[in-house]
Amino acid sequence: MSLDQQGLLARLIRELVRLPGIGQKTAQRLAFHLLKTERAEALRLAEAIQAVRDGLAFCRQCRNIAEGELCEFCLDPKRDHSKILVVEEPSTLYAIERTGVFRGLYHVLLGSLSPLDGVGPSEIRAQDLADRLKEGGVEEVILATNPTIEGEATAIYLTKLLKPYGVRVSRIAYGIPVGMDLEYADEVTLMKSLEGRRDL
Amino acid sequence: MPLLKTPAITLKSRKWGEADRVVTFYTLRFGKLRGVARGARRIKSRFGSALEPFVCSDLNLFEKPNDPVYRVTQADIRESFARLREDLTLISAAARMVNLVAAVTAEGDPSPVIFETLLGGLRALSHGHDPTLTTLLFQIRLLGRTGFRPQTDHCAACGSTGEMTRADHPGRFSPEAGGLVCSTCARRHPDRCLPMSPGGVAFVQQALRLSPAVLTRLRASGQVLAEVEAAIESFVTIVAGKRLPPVDFLAAEGNPPVYGLGTIS
Numbered sequence: 001m002s003l004d005q006q007g008l009l010a011r012l013i014r015e016l017v018r019l020p021g022i023g024q025k026t027a028q029r030l031a032f033h034l035l036k037t038e039r040a041e042a043l044r045l046a047e048a049i050q051a052v053r054d055g056l057a058f059c060r061q062c063r064n065i066a067e068g069e070l071c072e073f074c075l076d077p078k079r080d081h082s083k084i085l086v087v088e089e090p091s092t093l094y095a096i097e098r099t100g101v102f103r104g105l106y107h108v109l110l111g112s113l114s115p116l117d118g119v120g121p122s123e124i125r126a127q128d129l130a131d132r133l134k135e136g137g138v139e140e141v142i143l144a145t146n147p148t149i150e151g152e153a154t155a156i157y158l159t160k161l162l163k164p165y166g167v168r169v170s171r172i173a174y175g176i177p178v179g180m181d182l183e184y185a186d187e188v189t190l191m192k193s194l195e196g197r198r199d200l
Numbered sequence: 201m202p203l204l205k206t207p208a209i210t211l212k213s214r215k216w217g218e219a220d221r222v223v224t225f226y227t228l229r230f231g232k233l234r235g236v237a238r239g240a241r242r243i244k245s246r247f248g249s250a251l252e253p254f255v256c257s258d259l260n261l262f263e264k265p266n267d268p269v270y271r272v273t274q275a276d277i278r279e280s281f282a283r284l285r286e287d288l289t290l291i292s293a294a295a296r297m298v299n300l301v302a303a304v305t306a307e308g309d310p311s312p313v314i315f316e317t318l319l320g321g322l323r324a325l326s327h328g329h330d331p332t333l334t335t336l337l338f339q340i341r342l343l344g345r346t347g348f349r350p351q352t353d354h355c356a357a358c359g360s361t362g363e364m365t366r367a368d369h370p371g372r373f374s375p376e377a378g379g380l381v382c383s384t385c386a387r388r389h390p391d392r393c394l395p396m397s398p399g400g401v402a403f404v405q406q407a408l409r410l411s412p413a414v415l416t417r418l419r420a421s422g423q424v425l426a427e428v429e430a431a432i433e434s435f436v437t438i439v440a441g442k443r444l445p446p447v448d449f450l451a452a453e454g455n456p457p458v459y460g461l462g463t464i465s
Contacts, residue, residue, distance in 0.1 A: 021218050115288075115295035116212060116253060118445030148213075149253045149295075152285045157450070177243045186248030188255075188280045 009035070061132065063108040063125075065090050073106055080104040082139040086129065086158065088112050088146060096144065104142075107132065112150040113157055124154065126161055133165040140168040147174055147192075204270070206230055207278060208259045209318055211298040213251050215241065223251050223272065225259065226301050226318060231310035235261055235270040250275035254284050254294045254322055268307065279319075281326050288450065293331035296447045297321045297338050303440035304346045313345050320412050329416055335447055336425065337415055339432050340407040348439045349408065350432070351379025352401050358385050370395040375434035394431045399424040 009031055016027035034042045058064070059071035062084075066072070073079055083104030087093050093106050109124040121127070132138065141162055145151035159169050174192035176185055185193075208225040211232070216222040221240040226232050240247045250257045251272070260274035284290045301318050305311070321338035325331055343350060354361045356379030372386035372393035373379065380401065386393050396404075403420045410418060420428070437443050 115292045115445060115449050116299060118449055120449055147249075149285060149291060153288060153291050156286070156288050156291075180244050184246060186250055186280075187277050188249040188252075188282050191280075191282060 058108075058110075062106050063110055063128070064093055064106055078103075081137055083142065084129075084132065084138055084140070085142040085144055087144050088151065088154070092144065092146075102142075104140075107141075109145070109154065112145060112148075113153040114150045115153055116149065119150075121157060121161075126158060129158065130161055130165065133162060133167055138167055140170060142170050142172065144172045202263050203273075204230065204259075204261045204263060206259055206261070207256065207315075208275075209256045209298070209315070209322070210251055210253050211302045213253055219245075221251055222269065224302060226298075226305065226315060227259065227310070228312055228315045229310055230308060231314075232302065232305045232307050233261075233270055234268065234307070235259075235272040237272040237275075240272075247272070247275050248277075249280065250277050252285075253298060254281045255279070256281070256319060256322070279323075279326075281322050283326050284322065289331050290325055292447055292449055293325055293335045294322060295445065295449075296335050297325075297342075299444045300339060300342055300436060300440070303436075303442070303444060304342065304348065311345070314342065317342055317345055324416060332429075332447070333418075333425070334416075336429055336432060337407050337418065339436060340404055340428075341415075343432075343435070343439065344408045348378065348435075350404055350435060351377070352405050355380065355382040355385055357381045360384075370397045371401060372396070373400075373431040373435075375431065375438045378435065378438075394427070394434060396427055396431055397424060400427045400431070403428050 012031045012034070013024070013027045016022055016030050017024060022030070034045070055067055056065050057069075059066040059074055060069050061074045062071060064071040064073065066074075068075075080103050083102075084107050085093075085096065085102055085104055086107045086109065087096065088109050088111065090108055090110075093108060096102055107129050109126075109129075111119065111124045113119055113121060113124060129141075133141070141158075143155045143158055145154045145158075155171055159171075162169050173196050174189065175196060176182060176189065176193050182190070206227040206229040208227040210223055211226055212224040214222050216236065219239050219241045221237045222234060223237055223240075224232065224234050237245075237247055237251055239245050240251055249255065255277060256279040257275045257277050259272060262271040262273060264271060281294070284294045297318060301314065305314060317338070321334065321342075324334045324338075340350065350373075356374060356377035358381075360382050362382055371380045372383070372390075373396040374381045374386070374389065374393050376389070376392055377385070380396065381393065399420065403418070403424055406418055407415070
């Protein structure tokens with residue numbers, strides 16, 4: 001049996017290599033670990049993967065990952081339904097949720113506009129967000145797209161799309177990361193942080 | 201592993217691995233190249249915004265043996281072109297510029313003229329020149345500097361030097377032949393030729409001939425610009441071997457209407 005050709009173990013390694021950040025050697029290490037571990041433990045991992053694939057879908061309202069038709073945030077009556085925070089990916093949503101500061105609802109674009117690659121508004125289903133505003137009750141939309149060209153293009157586009165609905169459209173602040181030395185900040189970040197300064 | 205230093209303009213930047221980026225640059229000294237910037241997506245990355253598209257920076261690179269992808273170790277911003285990030289029209293225009301440079305250049309083939317042309321185009325956009333006109337002029341000039349000069353003084357197909365445009369009879373621009381074609385050649389592929397008036401031909405010739413300092417004074421009517429734009433767009437598609445993302449990418453695919461970019465229903 002050769003690890004890099006055929007056989008059950010080689011098949012597992014090939015599948016593991018397809019995961020992000022996993023190279024051939026790491027895949028081999030993981031595969032041997034799964035062989036050495038208890039059968040029940042290894043099967044729990046397989047079942048968890050299957051359950052995620054079979055049991056999760058995108059929330060009908062915000063396109064976050066959900067176990068039913070609506071995600072946990074859209075179902076929660078204690079959340080502030082007058083604020084919607086827009087993110088590019090579900091992973092960003094959970095990073096913001098970890099802060100514990102935001103108690104409103106979310107909207108996940110599952111991508112961003114890209115003039116460089118020709119990705120337009122229909123591919124991020126921007127109109128879905130506008131449709132949520134048409135239903136009423138929303139007072140503020142907070143745009144938390146990445147501070148990249150794609151994220152900026154998305155924020156500019158959404159601002160123009162959503163402003164006519166009479167809601168406040170805000171953008172998360174740009175600036176210096178906490179714990180960083182100012183002397184190492186690049187010009188654009190410093191310029192944006194000066195523009196976005198606030199009174200104390 | 202030699203250390204290389206060069207001014208560079210970022211053409212594209214893609215996520216790679218957990219927190220890295222693979223960045224395509226057009227550099228002054230080494231032409232187009234790709235580099236991996238480790239940790240570039242982390243919040244406290246030393247690269248900051250220096251690797252964002254359109255940014256001109258001083259790069260430090262390590263060349264790895266037998267690997268076409270360099271390792272980016274440092275990037276200090278020369279010109280950030282931050283204004284280009286604040287307007288969708290400007291982003292789209294600059295995106296066309298870098299996309300075209302990426303499409304028509306080969307890796308490791310330096311051309312200071314191409315670098316200066318791109319830098320000049322981004323500067324013109326940043327200084328508030330009309331984005332549509334600036335992008336069109338940039339494309340014509342870049343094609344002229346990369347061996348794809350649109351042919352206007354003789355038939356691009358057969359080489360005959362007869363008169364190809366008259367006031368009462370517009371010339372025929374063949375994107376496949378790379379320029380104006382005579383009536384005999386145009387008759388062979390009438391569906392593949394685009395009309396170009398004497399004004400359009402003069403515009404292309406001036407765009408190629410004028411120095412950058414006076415180029416921004418070049419003007420043309422809407423009709424002339426439209427026919428030159430159509431011809432250059434088709435020619436760029438042939439040269440690039442693929443359809444580049446459209447300059448007006450928001451209007452191109454039947455997107456939801458947007459206030460300020462179209463009409464709100």
